[in-house]
Amino acid sequence: MRCLCLAKCLAERGHQILFICNPLPLSLKQQLAAYSLPLCELAEAKLPIQQHAPQTWLGRSQDQDAQLTIQALAHHSSESWDWLIVDHYAIDQRWQSLLQKQVKDILVIDDLANRQHHCSMLIDQGLKRKLSDYQPLLAPPSSTLLGLDYCLLRExxxxxxxxxxxxxxxxxxxxxxxxxxxxxxxxxxxxxxxxxxxxxxxxxxxxxxxxxxxxxxxxxxxxxxxxxxxxxxxxxxxxxxxxxxxxxxxxxxxxxxxxxxxxxxxxxxxxxxxxxxxxxxxxxxxxxxxxxxxxxxxxxxxxxxxxxxxxxxxxxxxxxxxxKLIDLNGSSRIAVAMESQQINQQRHAYLKLASPSDSETLLRWQQHPNTRKFALNPATPVPDEHHAWFKQALSNPAEHIFIIRVNNQDVGCVRTSQMARFGHYLVSIYIAPEHYQQGFASMALTQIRQLLPQAFFHATILPVNIPSKKLFQSQAYIQVNQQSWLQPPRPIHD
CATH class of the missing domain: 3.40.50.2000 (Glycogen Phosphorylase B;)
Incomplete structure (x- = not known):
């Protein structure tokens, strides 16, 4: 069911989906059919399955299952698949390593933290899950999306x-x-x-x-x-x-x-x-x-x-x-992270849709003197006002706040606000002071452009803010007047 939730979100964002499963009950097949999600069922498993032994749940060896999966992927597309999402307690790095050449990236959904994985991204929606739980189990580089921000619940x-x-x-x-x-x-x-x-x-x-x-x-x-x-x-x-x-x-x-x-x-x-x-x-x-x-x-x-x-x-x-625990945007956060990581794989970075738990981090960055130095409003944010604004912004469909993540660290924030004219967005960005001049702002602006290729992006920059002017110039923004900058959509052939 959590895979169905994520698949539906990705399909709505324009992605092609294929489910590869052991034979399913009729009701589950009907659910996939209701969302027009194609299904490839593998051959009936032969080995006995024990309820309390997850390693037996494939009903065959990992090597056999991997070969069947490779055949299914090849049969349904002559091109390489972008992502293979794996959600199975009997699968570990052995199976995943066999699939590495067949797909660009592997995403693992897990909640046990009890076996080695070979993947680009791992999701664990456990309440108290920590990065240290998975560090010994993942071959770097791997992004980890941990906690209830990534809870997969249906629409x-x-x-x-x-x-x-x-x-x-x-x-x-x-x-x-x-x-x-x-x-x-x-x-x-x-x-x-x-x-x-x-x-x-x-x-x-x-x-x-x-x-x-x-x-x-x-x-x-x-x-x-x-x-x-x-x-x-x-x-x-x-x-x-x-x-x-x-x-x-x-x-x-x-x-x-x-x-x-x-x-x-x-x-x-x-x-x-x-x-x-x-x-x-x-x-x-x-x-x-x-x-x-x-x-x-x-x-x-x-x-x-x-x-x-x-x-x-x-x-x-x-x-x-x-x-206070779950805001039901987990599937969208995962989808955005998948899309943005593929845009910028070499930096092992992605954008994460902000969640209520990010409020304190953003307040700390916003209160730093270096952030206030070039802010349009130089006043230091007051905690109560900031948290009230942030809560309202998260519920506003015209606002999108993204956390910039690199090597499983939060390094900055980029925000798009829909303007009165359709397809036009005001972009603002700031980087955590400890991560200045590492190229993260440029990377984030590039990812935002590729996530919204047909948007008109606007920025407001104070004349004295020379670093931001250089940043937006490097991203092909055009200065319209003393404070306003514009980046039109890229030509379709790009």
């Missing part, structure tokens, strides 16, 4: 967030259970049995949602027929956001669905069903947006009752904490 969650009116539950508690796509351990049924013995049973209204690969539908439906709890059952839904909106609390797994619940400010109980989920669940509990429970703790209703009680006690603070 339906953006629409749902606009409808969000989260309130503490009244007497009837609407509880949603969703244990992910397969739920091979049938935790959905186990939780239902525990809830039937719970002290909350008489006040519950229950919704259970299972995924496309859930194999126990008949067993679960039989139990629901005789359950004393009023219940609704849905299988393989396409409107998960609406179900989350309607719920008061949720019980779910700790994968990508946990971020869906956080995005819609839904207090939830995260069940740790595998070792690789522990860090994520504990991090969510540490920042007080969820309760975490190990599977072993669910032998009686007591632990479940205690966790639900804590969610209800902390309801208002949980929803407030969730609101």
């Amino acid at each position: 339906e969650f953006q629409h749902a967030k606009q409808q969000l009116r989260r309130k503490p539950p009244n007497q009837k508690l609407k509880l949603l259970i969703n244990m992910g796509g397969a739920d091979l351990g049938n935790m959905s049924l186990k939780i239902l049995h525990l809830l039937e013995q719970s002290r909350f049973a008489a006040s519950l209204s229950l919704t259970i949602i299972t995924g496309a690969a859930y194999p126990y539908q008949e067993q679960l439906q039989q139990q629901l027929l005789h359950s004393p709890i009023p219940s609704q059952y849905f299988h393989d839904v396409s409107n998960m956001a609406q179900h989350l909106l309607a719920a008061d609390i949720a019980i779910g797994a700790c994968g990508g669905a946990a971020w869906e619940r956080v995005a819609l400010q839904l207090p939830s109980l995260c069940l740790v069903l595998a070792e690789n989920q522990q860090a994520n669940a504990r991090a969510l509990q540490d920042i007080k947006v969820a309760q975490a429970l190990e599977e072993l703790e669910l032998s009686t209703p007591h632990a479940l009752d205690k966790a639900i009680s804590q969610l209800l006690t902390d309801y208002a603070s949980i929803t407030a904490s969730c609101e």
Whole structure:
């Protein structure tokens, strides 16, 4: 689902997409078809797959899988593919190295930080993930996009967030259970049995949602027929956001669905069903947006009752904490980073769409005397005013603020503001004082031009700002009057 989210964003930006997968359930094929995304299914895997051993999940060796992928890429295009996006826990640098000659760049989506990778870019949307977690695992140079700024959530969650009116539950508690796509351990049924013995049973209204690969539908439906709890059952839904909106609390797994619940400010109980989920669940509990429970703790209703009680006690603070974590622009940030890195590969640099977490960094740069020296407004920004402006700018579709990143460091900022005349943008740029005169400003202006090839770019530069005048002259900006500069679109043949 996170690959589908990113693919849809890239397709909307004009890129050609191909999915290469092991055989998929019909419902997932239909989702790809609904977005006109082509699919190449590999041959049926032969090796046995073990639920708690991710290294077995390919169903074949990495060498065999790599050769099948190479054949699929060649069959669908005679040209080299720009990016190969890999999202699979059984794939590491061995597979990736075999694909290096077939594509220009490889992007890895991971959240385990437990194996070596050979890639140009890596995404891990883990809450507390740090660069140091991956440095021993990546062959340089590799860009790392870490944290919730890069959370991949589908467009339906953006629409749902606009409808969000989260309130503490009244007497009837609407509880949603969703244990992910397969739920091979049938935790959905186990939780239902525990809830039937719970002290909350008489006040519950229950919704259970299972995924496309859930194999126990008949067993679960039989139990629901005789359950004393009023219940609704849905299988393989396409409107998960609406179900989350309607719920008061949720019980779910700790994968990508946990971020869906956080995005819609839904207090939830995260069940740790595998070792690789522990860090994520504990991090969510540490920042007080969820309760975490190990599977072993669910032998009686007591632990479940205690966790639900804590969610209800902390309801208002949980929803407030969730609101600050995810802004739902992760796919756009990744797409811009991919596009800009390919423009400027030799410098291992890219532009990142700014996020709320960048506010303090930009304030520090803006307050530096060297930045103020040539600013149109020489007054030093006040923190409260800066943070209010920055929050407004991020929500304004006419504003785009990009962080300039080089070798996984933030080195500056470039901003485009849409002007009254269509296709015209005001460009402003500043570099972190510790990174002056390293060519980063010129690189960023070049990337902005290639990201918006048909735009008219304007700049306002004080006459005394000689360094900026030289910079914009080097980028083919034309001086219009004493302070105004213009860069028209490049001819189409360029």
